[in-house]
Amino acid sequence: MGKVSPLTSCLLTLSSVVLISGCQIVPAYKQQHVSKAGMTFSESLVENSESSLTAQVEPGSQASGGAQASGCTACR
Amino acid sequence: MYRVQMMKADHFHLTDRSTAVRISSNRRFCHLIIALSLAVRSYGIETGEASFELLDSDLFKVSLLTARAEGAVDGWELETTLSRTEYDIDFRPAPFDLLGREVHVNRNTHSFSFIATKTLEDSLSLIMGLGLRDGFPNYRAVWLDTYFEQHFAPLEGVPGHELYQPFEASAASFNVGLKWEYLPANGIATISLARIQDNVSPGYEIDFGGIARSERVLATSSISLTSENVLSQRLRSRVALSASETSAREVRYTGEVALNAALGERFICRNKSGALTENPQFDAYFYGTAFEHSVSDVLSLSINARRYSDTGVVGNALLFTTAAPGLRNDCLGIGLRYAGESWSAKLNAKHSHSNFEPTNANTDFFRNLYVDADWLTLQLAFAKRF
Secondary structure (H helix, E strand, C coil): CCCCCHHHHHHHHHHHHHHHHCCCCCCHHHCCCCCCCCCCCCCCCCCCCCCCCHHHHCCCCCCCCCHHHHHCCCCC | CHHHHHHHHHHCCCCCHHHHHHHHHHHHHHHHHHHHHHHHHCCEEEEEEEEEEEEECCCEEEEEEEEEEEEEECCEEEEEEEEEEEEEEEECCCCCCCCCCCEEEEEEEEEEEEEEEEECCCCEEEEEEEEEEECCCCHHHHHHHHHHHHHHCCCCCCCCHHHCCCCCCEEEEEEEEEEEEEECCCEEEEEEEEEEEEECCCCEEEECCEEEECCCEEEEEEEEEEEEEECCCCEEEEEEEEEEEECCCCCEEEEEEEEEEEECCCEEEEEEEEEEEECCCEEEEEEEEEEEEECCCCEEEEEEEEEEEECCCCCCCCCHHHCCCCEEEEEEEEEEEEECCCEEEEEEEEEEEEEECCCCCCCHHHCCCCCCEEEEEEEEEEEEEC
16 A cells, blocks of 8 residues: 555544544433434435435545445446 | 337337347346345335435436335345436537547446345344446446447457447445444444456557457455444444455555534534545545534434545546546535434435546547536435334
């Protein structure tokens, strides 16, 4: 892998911070705010805030692999 | 409808390749509908969804119809998705392109995906997915296929002409993964492996040795890690990291961070940022943010903005001469969402402006593909919980 850009470095750092800070417990009865519509990450056509056609205009925005890759197999 | 089109096509002796491709594609779409119907009938539907999306600019129009169903049977959670994409393109060659001619191109793409999830233990689930696509993945591929057809199909007698064949793009993928709820109700990690075979519409070049053709089949292997966490009573995050390797290409690394924050009782702020890098020099970045206000218990209004930039596609699976120049895309949109007891719906509208770097001597023939454009995106979706 070649030179890592500053933005990539920031993203990796932020990812690490989010991963590490996620190791705490918020009881389920206190999760009413993070459980409402608009706060969750969902593959639902209604709840997902992203357009499926975004990758047509932004070919590098398909960051996720796995199941999502099956819908956009040639987004390079 | 299919029979009528067949009769029409027979009447005109199928001289138009696009007509033949459309009929063949529609036949497979019928098969996909039958497959979806059988899949859906085999399990009880818990949620059914449908959406229509439109992406429109002066030269290009892409419309997408999607149907999705969720259900469960024998301890398996099942997701089935079927979609139909229609590309309407006004193909315009470069002014100095003597072989090219203006033509309106219409192509259809059909996709099918099936995901099954099985709980192995209390906190561990197995995920398996299958995906099929019949047709072009994006409008750029349609445009390039038209370009190569106009320039290389007529070259009979030129050495290597036998390499040129009308080609229909398709893809198949399989993925398997594990989902681990390592912090009950607070943290979920998913690791996934995927294998994709992509039958691309190839690119062509000609020199003194005759016609040469690029790869027709590309295989991609990828591994991804996703972690979703409840960070506090008002913060939820998701991090996705992945690495993928495609035939004759360097490894591509991608990362994405999303952070949703509940600001007060009625405001939500969603943020998403991602980056991608692949040698020799392709980098892409994007950042998006959205503010959502709940005007009532069931109705929400939102405004969103997004910026994307990349350094241009250096090796885009075709020949190097088709490589896209650098791109910057800015987007601004508004949205409306209804969330009732059993019905929910979404209506979004976005405007974006894409700005390409100037083409160079290698890519001047594609200046009307990599052209600055104003895009309108409309999205309407419905969901019904049973």
